[in-house]
Amino acid sequence: MKSIMFETLIDDNFSVYLMRDTDADVSSKGIEDLVAKFRDIPVNFATIDLGYMSLREFNETKLAKVLKEFEIPYFTIELPHYVKGHFASQISEIKNKHDELKSTYSSLKDKNTPGAQELSYLIGYYSKELKELNYYINQQVRTESAVKRILSIIKGRDSKNLTFVHFGEENTLVEIMKQLKERNVKSNILFIQRSKFLNHPS
Numbered sequence: 001m002k003s004i005m006f007e008t009l010i011d012d013n014f015s016v017y018l019m020r021d022t023d024a025d026v027s028s029k030g031i032e033d034l035v036a037k038f039r040d041i042p043v044n045f046a047t048i049d050l051g052y053m054s055l056r057e058f059n060e061t062k063l064a065k066v067l068k069e070f071e072i073p074y075f076t077i078e079l080p081h082y083v084k085g086h087f088a089s090q091i092s093e094i095k096n097k098h099d100e101l102k103s104t105y106s107s108l109k110d111k112n113t114p115g116a117q118e119l120s121y122l123i124g125y126y127s128k129e130l131k132e133l134n135y136y137i138n139q140q141v142r143t144e145s146a147v148k149r150i151l152s153i154i155k156g157r158d159s160k161n162l163t164f165v166h167f168g169e170e171n172t173l174v175e176i177m178k179q180l181k182e183r184n185v186k187s188n189i190l191f192i193q194r195s196k197f198l199n200h201p202s
Contacts, residue, residue: 028062031197035066041163041190045153046074049146049168049194052084063167063197077149083141091133098126142168143175150176151183163188167197 038046046067050058055076058064067074078084105111105119146168154162166189168176173191180189 031062031066034192034197035063035070035072038072038165038190039070043072043165043190044162046072046165046167047077047146047150047153048074048198049077049142049166049172051079051142051169051194052088053198054078058198061198075149075153077146079137079141079145083137087133087137091130094126094129094133098123098130101126138169138172139175143172143179146172146176147179147183150180150185154185154187159184160186163190165190165192167192167194169194
């Protein structure tokens with residue numbers, strides 16, 4: 001990793017930092033360098049939004065191994081079973097239909113026929129369905145699960161004296177911050193995009 005920079009996002013009463021780094025992918029060595037810096041801050045614990053990943057899969061990643069190696073306590077956040085089951089299959093089904101229709105539409109020479117216009121309408125319809133499902137999962141289910149987990153971890157502790165790192169998706173950050181602020185959480189939070197760090201096997 002060429003550089004590790006944390007950009008302040010919120011006011012002094014609720015400090016949140018978003019990691020900015022110039023590399024598209026983070027190497028295994030980069031993961032070690034990042035977690036080593038956590039001890040210097042110091043970070044009290046880490047939370048990891050697993051998304052559709054299972055705990056068993058996460059435990060095989062380089063990130064899990066390095067957190068253990070540097071003795072950084074971590075807590076995972078899993079999507080509810082109904083999301084992993086029903087919604088995951090529903091999203092997959094809609095995406096397959098969308099991609100099939102898009103492929104068929106792209107192969108048409110004349111896109112002004114009634115059939116082509118119907119395909120165009122259906123592509124837009126399924127695209128909207130996907131966006132709405134993903135929005136619901138990310139902005140409601142995912143953020144509520146993360147906030148609930150974080151609150152359970154810091155319960156009974158002075159949040160002003162805590163610093164923790166949250167590995168999650170950037171599109172959930174604002175809602176997580178909003179809900180934590182509403183609950184008077186004053187911890188320092190380092191927010192890091194999870195997808196860059198969960199693709200490395202141990």
